[in-house]
Amino acid sequence: MIGFENVSKYYPTRNGRSYVFREINAEIPTDKSIGILGPNGAGKSTLIRMIGGADMPSAGRIYSDVNISWPLGLQGGVQGNMSGRENARFVARIHGYRDTREIEERVADFAEIGKYFDEPMKNYSSGMRSRVTFGITMAFDFNFDVLLIDELTAVGDAAFKKKSEQVLKQKYASSTLIMVNHSVDQLRQFCDAGLVVYDKNIRYFDDISDAVNEYKRLYGV
Amino acid sequence: MIRTRNSWQIMADTIFALIMRELRSRYGNGRLGYFWALAVPAAQAAVMVLIFSSIGRKSLTGVPVALFMLVSLLPFKMFFKTLTQVSGAIDANAGLLSYRQVVALDPVIARVLLEFFHFILVAFILFSGLGWLGVDVLPDRFLELLLACILLALLANGCGLVVCSVALYWDSVNKVISVLMTPMMLFSGVFFAASMIPEQYWHLIAWNPVFHALELMRDAWFRSYATPAGSWEYLIMAVVLSNSLGLMLYWRNRERFILS
Numbered sequence: 001m002i003g004f005e006n007v008s009k010y011y012p013t014r015n016g017r018s019y020v021f022r023e024i025n026a027e028i029p030t031d032k033s034i035g036i037l038g039p040n041g042a043g044k045s046t047l048i049r050m051i052g053g054a055d056m057p058s059a060g061r062i063y064s065d066v067n068i069s070w071p072l073g074l075q076g077g078v079q080g081n082m083s084g085r086e087n088a089r090f091v092a093r094i095h096g097y098r099d100t101r102e103i104e105e106r107v108a109d110f111a112e113i114g115k116y117f118d119e120p121m122k123n124y125s126s127g128m129r130s131r132v133t134f135g136i137t138m139a140f141d142f143n144f145d146v147l148l149i150d151e152l153t154a155v156g157d158a159a160f161k162k163k164s165e166q167v168l169k170q171k172y173a174s175s176t177l178i179m180v181n182h183s184v185d186q187l188r189q190f191c192d193a194g195l196v197v198y199d200k201n202i203r204y205f206d207d208i209s210d211a212v213n214e215y216k217r218l219y220g221v
Numbered sequence: 222m223i224r225t226r227n228s229w230q231i232m233a234d235t236i237f238a239l240i241m242r243e244l245r246s247r248y249g250n251g252r253l254g255y256f257w258a259l260a261v262p263a264a265q266a267a268v269m270v271l272i273f274s275s276i277g278r279k280s281l282t283g284v285p286v287a288l289f290m291l292v293s294l295l296p297f298k299m300f301f302k303t304l305t306q307v308s309g310a311i312d313a314n315a316g317l318l319s320y321r322q323v324v325a326l327d328p329v330i331a332r333v334l335l336e337f338f339h340f341i342l343v344a345f346i347l348f349s350g351l352g353w354l355g356v357d358v359l360p361d362r363f364l365e366l367l368l369a370c371i372l373l374a375l376l377a378n379g380c381g382l383v384v385c386s387v388a389l390y391w392d393s394v395n396k397v398i399s400v401l402m403t404p405m406m407l408f409s410g411v412f413f414a415a416s417m418i419p420e421q422y423w424h425l426i427a428w429n430p431v432f433h434a435l436e437l438m439r440d441a442w443f444r445s446y447a448t449p450a451g452s453w454e455y456l457i458m459a460v461v462l463s464n465s466l467g468l469m470l471y472w473r474n475r476e477r478f479i480l481s
Binding site: 081082 | 226235238241246317318479
């Protein structure tokens, strides 16, 4: 379960506070995989970042009794001037691992980017980037209850897509997903429940089809 | 399997990870970085020795010129280096803040520790070298000296936190700091001790806590020197004030650090 208590998020702009979310009060279950639906700029990524602790609400609090991953996505989570290996090592260290070599090797195996693994990540293509980011989560035995995924599988070639989907299904059979994706098909494939971002608030649907229908109705797509 | 850790252990692990990462990005590409860290202060001290010996002085306050200069130059450099490093710390690690273990304060602490250890190492090597050349380099009261160094590092931490927050609103603050560094060398009494200038001019430099730190260090190091102006109370007060202000501004702006 993830609970929202009076959660607001705003950004200071030239015209005063611009609210992304206003006073969300909700509890969403975490025993089902949830797809987040909403148009660009509605706050899907902000929501997933706040759930993952990468960003904080301007007011209110988010609480939870489960173990949640950091938001896996293309932005953030890696430092561009560090190599893929150094990023993997860093993540291992902040999670309390003393010996990081084994994990580095596992990430390298998963990413399959050869010598680029030791190059700064700012020189990576977006496909290589997602291979490493994805590899970093998959290499650990974190046993997250909930995995946050922000458009991660959107890039990469067909082989990598297939591979990552497989790993997702296998390795995280025990954990559920909360994911943002612009492809409704993919959301249907991975998720059972849906969350629609609308009017600076969120609405939870037990069935992803209901969520998709509501999303189409609200936004007229 | 991962150990269950309390928040202090998580913070310690995170700071360790950040220090290792910084070490690698700074000195990973060859050892020339360390060479310059040693060569620059040594050269500066040598220039001062040349200047003073050209006007016929071999010692200041009964201390060989080279030793006198290094004792004030190295801590002064540590202070300003820490300040500039800390003010860029959050920006340089922004990508890593998306892990919930890493908070914006961690890179700051990591860099303060790193600069402090760096300073201790450089000081140890240079003073050993000076000792090898036949100068009596052993400090008189070592613990007092260490305390003054730690207070100076903490002062840099506090000032650095303030600069971090100011930089959120005003990018150019770092340039202002580097402009200030040269006159601050004068106002911190790097090239002279308080006893070398007339008492009526002390007020020009006595406002500066860095000056107090340097005076206290000289007092602790040289048996022949007793500072007439350096004050522990003033230095400690400056440390407490700067850190309180810095932490306050940090807490007030903690959301913005993530955005930038």
